[in-house]
Amino acid sequence: MTTVLEVTxxxxxxxxxxxxxxxxxxxxxxETVCILGPSGSGKSTLLRCLNWLEAxxxxxxxxxxxxxxxxxGGTVRMNDAELSRIRTRIGFVFQHFALWPHxxxxxxxxxxxxxxxxxxxxxxxxxxEALLRRVGLSDRADYFPARLSGxxxxxxxxxxxxxxxPELLLFDELTSSLDPELVGEVLTVMRDLARSGMTMVxxxxxxxxxxxxxxxxxxxxxxxxxxxxxxxxFFRRPETDRARQFLLRYAGTAxxxxxxxxxxxx
Amino acid sequence: xIEQFGIVWHARDLLLEGLLNTFWLSxxxxxxxxxxxxMLAAALMARNQLLSRATGVLVDSMRCVPxxxxxxxxxxxxxxxxxxxxxxxxxxxxxxxxxSAYMAELLRGAWRGLPAEMLEAGHAFGFHGAGFVRxxxxxxxxxxxxxxxxxQVIQIIKDSAFLTIIxxxxxxxxxxxxxxxxxxxxxxxxxxxxxxxxLCVGVERLVGLVGARAELRR
Numbered sequence: 465m466t467t468v469l470e471v472t473x474x475x476x477x478x479x480x481x482x483x484x485x486x487x488x489x490x491x492x493x494x495e496t497v498c499i500l501g502p503s504g505s506g507k508s509t510l511l512r513c514l515n516w517l518e519a520x521x522x523x524x525x526x527x528x529x530x531x532x533x534x535x536x537g538g539t540v541r542m543n544d545a546e547l548s549r550i551r552t553r554i555g556f557v558f559q560h561f562a563l564w565p566h567x568x569x570x571x572x573x574x575x576x577x578x579x580x581x582x583x584x585x586x587x588x589x590x591x592x593e594a595l596l597r598r599v600g601l602s603d604r605a606d607y608f609p610a611r612l613s614g615x616x617x618x619x620x621x622x623x624x625x626x627x628x629x630p631e632l633l634l635f636d637e638l639t640s641s642l643d644p645e646l647v648g649e650v651l652t653v654m655r656d657l658a659r660s661g662m663t664m665v666x667x668x669x670x671x672x673x674x675x676x677x678x679x680x681x682x683x684x685x686x687x688x689x690x691x692x693x694x695x696x697x698f699f700r701r702p703e704t705d706r707a708r709q710f711l712l713r714y715a716g717t718a719x720x721x722x723x724x725x726x727x728x729x730x
Numbered sequence: 731x732i733e734q735f736g737i738v739w740h741a742r743d744l745l746l747e748g749l750l751n752t753f754w755l756s757x758x759x760x761x762x763x764x765x766x767x768x769m770l771a772a773a774l775m776a777r778n779q780l781l782s783r784a785t786g787v788l789v790d791s792m793r794c795v796p797x798x799x800x801x802x803x804x805x806x807x808x809x810x811x812x813x814x815x816x817x818x819x820x821x822x823x824x825x826x827x828x829x830s831a832y833m834a835e836l837l838r839g840a841w842r843g844l845p846a847e848m849l850e851a852g853h854a855f856g857f858h859g860a861g862f863v864r865x866x867x868x869x870x871x872x873x874x875x876x877x878x879x880x881x882q883v884i885q886i887i888k889d890s891a892f893l894t895i896i897x898x899x900x901x902x903x904x905x906x907x908x909x910x911x912x913x914x915x916x917x918x919x920x921x922x923x924x925x926x927x928x929l930c931v932g933v934e935r936l937v938g939l940v941g942a943r944a945e946l947r948r
Contacts, residue, residue, distance in 0.1 A: 545859070547858070563848070563851075567947075575855070580855060580861070
């Protein structure tokens, strides 16, 4: 199996708060790794360190064997151009979508392939149209983000990341800023992606998605990987107390949500 | 009084020529200072501390100079440095340089107000340097700043009146000539005032139109 992502000994602190405490993680091509963990456990920071939006304090990130953020074989930081080049190989889907507001949906998808990768416009447009079709937004191609719903924005964000034909796709807090009724449409796209063999690292609170689509669950707490397991065994028989408590709390919330409105007051 | 305005109407070519000069001086300096201001804003926001500090000092000091004095300096001061331009060019240069500082400050403010995640998305997708500023930062910053940019253009139009003292034949100058020629200050100046008003209303209309389109893109 080809390794797409190899993370070794990653640490990061903000001030004297240690956010990542020696993360080791390896992701093979075609895997969907879901990162679970309580809020503030360092999930998002880990994701942001993978494409150097946040520079880690120590440790290495390898993308298909190439160092991210640091020049090959050395300790010298990459300059902006070098960093940009390697970032184009890592797709990123943001929690709050982060679409460029001055561009329409299709322009958002086309911008980086044209202006960063320098690819021909006609070809990129054709691909962008196909991608928008894939995420079910053909009819919204010429809408500005301000006119799109959260779920639609998230799907444009996914199409935008796919347009770079990345080796690795990162999802930050997937669906956590969406209205519950919009989560489904995004998850449908995600399941389709996972099946298509895309390599993905997904930070999420969507337990059902993780259970169904992940090839592996990585559970993080206090900046450390506490448990790594296949989804089925993680959700059935978590090995650590931490993971058990975490799952219990989620199960509790889910059970609560399943009750008819006001039932908890009875 | 009515007949005084009749005389103004009769001599309207004089005022219209002034109006045209005011229009071109303002339009050109607005356009150029917006571009220069964008570059200065990029320098102000640069990670390079030396560059951003130096630009900051330059911009701040320019904003503390009275425009009238600055126009004097360009027109009467530059020849002693070996630069000899006609008054129109001097006026244009003075307006551009002076307002670039304001535009820079204005765009920097708008830049700072942009959502951080949207800018990060630019970096995450490989935009950097000038391409990042041009494609990711400036369009939404300019859209966000449109009402303030409109104000600045109106300020430019009014500042251009100062150029009469360095003998640029703009609207105020034309009005002065008119009143001196026929000795009717009230009618001359009121006419000029109305024309300034027309220009500014035009700018406000434009801002309204562009602003409505920009609202969608924010």
